[in-house]
Amino acid sequence: MLSTCRQLITSAPHGSRALLVRSYATAKDITPSVQATRSRDGSRKEKLVVLGGGWSGFEVLRGVDKNKYDVYIVAPNTYWTMTPLLASAATGSLEFRNVVEPIRESCDQAYYYHAWCDRIDFTRKRVHLTPAYPPAFQSPDPAFGGSEAGQNSSAVPNSRGGQESSYVRVPHRQAIEGSEDATHATARKHDDKPNETWDSQEQGRSYALPYDKLVIATGTYNRTFGTPGVRENAWFLKDVQNARSIRFRIMECFEQAEHPELTDQQRRNVLSFIVVGGGPTGSEMASALFDMVHNDIRRVFPHLVKLCSITIVDAAGSILNTFDKSLQEYAQKTFQRDGIQLKLNRKPVRVERGNFVVEPDGEMPFGLLVWSTGNTQGPLVKGITNVKKDQTGALVTDDQLEVIPSDPSHAEEVQGVYAMGDCAQIEDHALPATAQVAAQKGKFLAKLLNSQGASGESFKYQHSGTLANLSGGRGIAQFSKGGKLSGRSASALWHSTYSLYMSVSWRNKIAIPFTWMLNRVFGRTLSRI
Structure with missing residues (x-):
C-alpha cells in the first residue's frame, strides 16, 4: 500500500500532490500502530x-x-x-x-x-x-531558551530546547537597506517560504x-526559580543544539570585541562570560571555556584575552557539593589559580540583555550567560x-x-x-x-x-563514582568505596571514561579520543559556523 502511495505522489500533478501527501503521511503514521x-x-x-x-x-x-x-x-x-x-x-x-x-x-x-x-x-x-x-526550510531561532515557564504543547521546540520561537528568519540589515520599498518579506530568500506541498507534508x-x-x-x-529574563537572555546546556548556540556566541563575542570604536571597558563587558550554577555541569562549562580561551583563542585574539573574564555564580556557599569537602576545596583552588572568579552565596534577581543583576553585587555585564541551576x-x-x-x-x-x-x-x-x-x-x-x-x-x-x-x-x-573535569588539564574523582583522586590523573580518568566506556558506537569510541588528540596537536577549530 505504501509503495502505491509513493508512486501516486511522484506521478501526480504538482497542484494535487498536497492532498496525496496528507493521505500518504496518514497511512504511514497509523500503519505501524494498528498492525x-x-x-x-x-x-x-x-x-x-x-x-x-x-x-x-x-x-x-x-x-x-x-x-x-x-x-x-x-x-x-x-x-x-x-x-x-x-x-x-x-x-x-x-x-x-x-x-x-x-x-x-x-x-x-x-x-x-x-x-x-x-x-x-x-x-x-x-x-x-x-x-x-x-516547517520546511526555516531555521529555529536560538534567542529563546527552555524553562518551566509554560510550554505550548503544540509548538515546535527551538534550537535551545524551549518553545515559543519564531521560525521566520529575520533578514540581515544589509539585505533590506538601500531600497526604499524593501521589506522583511521581500528580503527573504525564495527557499525561506515553503510551498503548498511542503506545508501539507511537514x-x-x-x-x-x-x-x-x-x-x-x-x-x-x-x-529558573522564576528569575525574570532567564528564558529570554540566558543560554542553557541541555542538548547539542544548546552547545552549538553557545559555541557560536562565544566566537561572536570576540568578533564584537574587535570593533575599533569600543573602549576597553566595553570590550570587558562583551568578553565577560558568566556561568550560573556551581554543580558539575556549570563547573565543567567554565573549565572548558577557560581552556578554549587560554589554549586556542589566545592564538587568534592575543590582545583580547587579557580583557576576558569567566565567573561562576552560585547561591550556595561552595561548588561541586556532591563531592567530598577536600575535593571541593581543590576545585576552588584550581579555579582561583586560573583566574576563574567564584561568586558564592549570591541571589539572582533578574537577567537583562547583556546584564545580570544579583544580590549583593548589583549589575554584572556579560556577553554570554549560561544558566545551569537545576x-x-x-x-x-x-x-x-x-x-x-x-x-x-x-x-x-x-x-x-x-x-x-x-x-x-x-x-x-x-x-x-x-x-x-x-x-x-x-x-x-x-x-x-x-x-x-x-x-x-x-x-x-x-x-x-x-x-x-x-x-x-x-x-x-x-554507584560507580563521580567525576568532574576542571580547567588546566586537571580533574577530581570520587569513588564508591571512598577513594579520591585529583589532578591530571583524575582528568585522564574522566577523558577515558566518557570516550571509551560511556560512548555507545565504535565510531565515537574512536573519534572522541582522536579528536582530542588532533586538537592537542593542532589546536581546535575556531570557525563560527
Missing part, C-alpha cells in the same frame, strides 16, 4: 512505547527483546546525547557529531516517531503526539499511538494527575519502576506504566538526577521487561 506482529512462538507481541530518547529511554531501546515486544520510541530529537560531553562540544574540543548517537540507527527492529507527547490517555492506553520537526497533525506497556522517560527542563518537570509530567508525585513533582514508582497510582481507583489505568530518569523517583528512595542513575534504571527495566516480570528483582543502584 499486530507475532513473536517466535506465534503469540501476539505487546506494544511497548518509550517516551524519551535520553539515557533511560535509550538503554531500554537497546536492551529490550524485540522478539517479545513491538517497540516504539517517541522523542523530539532524532539522536541520543552524551550529556557529560556537551561542555566539550560547546567549546570546540569535540565536534557536535561526536557527542550524539542517531536513534534511528539504534532502532533495530523498532519504530521511531520524531514527536512530542502532549498527553497520555491512561484509560484508553494511548499517547497523543505532535510532530517535532519544524506541518503535520497530532496523532495517537496505542500501547500495552508504557515507559515515561521524558527528562526535565531547566529550572531541573524542573516538563509539561507532560506536570499534567499527569492519576500518578503519585513527590515534593519536586517527579513521578513516584515502586522498586520495579512501575508508577504508583495517586488513588487506588486509578490502579488499573496505570498498570504496565513505568517511569524513570530525571522525571521519576523510587518511593522512599530518592536518587540523584544523574546519567549514571538513569542508565542503570534503563538497563534494569529492559531486563525486567524481557523476563516479563518473572524475575521479581528490585532495582538497586550501584
